Amino acid sequence: MHEWALAESILAAAEKTATQEHLKTIKELTINLGELQQIDRGILRFALKALADEHPSFTKAKFVFKTEKSQFTCNVCAHTWDYKDLKKTLGATEAEAVHFIPEAALAYVRCVRCGSPDFQITKGRGVTLATVKGT
């Protein structure tokens, strides 16, 4: 359940934004979930709700999740590939490591065209807080 730790970070970040923008009641948080990290939405929602219940300014907050498709780009041959291709080459233990630390992918995955280990996670890495709405 490391989704719980991420939920805590999302609320802490939202709280910071709320203070900066003088928001008293938070109505909606939009959270982008990078495909690579394979976050369990059910657990994340459960954790966010449980934590929000203890925060007076968050009790009415709605949580909207958006999936951001992953893209990987080879630094050597410029080939790009997606999560579906990447997943084929990951075993169960490796996928779990990537779930905790997405950069672990760089230890296990190679460019599907030229075999280089030198590639970038160009899109859809992990969890980001996209918008904070409130009054």
Place this chain on the structure above:
Amino acid sequence: MDPRPSIIATRFARIKTVIAVASGKGGVGKSMIAATLALSLAKNHRVGLFDLDVYGPSAHLILGASDLQPTEDKGLVPPRISNVSFMSPVFFTQGRASPLRGSDVTNMILELLAITQWRKLDYLILDMPPGIGDETLDVIRFVPNCTFLVVTTPSKVAMGAVDKLLDILQELHRPIIGILENMATEPSPIKDDITKRSLRYLGSLPYDPSLEAALGHPEKILTTPFGQSLRRLLPAIERYETAASSNK
């Protein structure tokens, strides 16, 4: 917005003292000192050891921490070995080479800082990679109240690189516990330079040929001449902490 930096202060709230064992130079014994320091302090304190050398993690080899994995409980709880809570990138890369670019290094460190549940600690020791790269800058930027224990060897070549780290730490007003001279010779050629900078020379550790055979065996490491010398220097390190916390 990246939510992770916002939770780091909470993760560190119950850690009394964070000591980054750092050096401008590679191979001077940072990992050896970080691990042995953690093991020694763990005799009387709650201690964590965090390997931040993402390219060449080695603290697990010194501790003999094979087959360990963090457990999940509202984040990742570091496994314990010889009374030390231990976190390392090796738990995720399984000892494979990780060809990381700068932003990957920062991402990895941020993720670990955000999800690791250290709980209550008297000391968290950070085993730093050499130099003033991403890891060092990230620690300076993200880890609250981090103090630095700087390691060097008597060589001019080591001190040349260490000077640059000290320059940056002093420019940024980071607390430096002092400088530890590893694989020392007598008399110390660097002591004067350090006192000229108004920094503490904490003492020296001998070159110890028996260390290699003790690697992977925490209790053995503590009984080597190296381990015993480090133990004698603990009061100097702890004294700094007492002084620092009473200044707060």
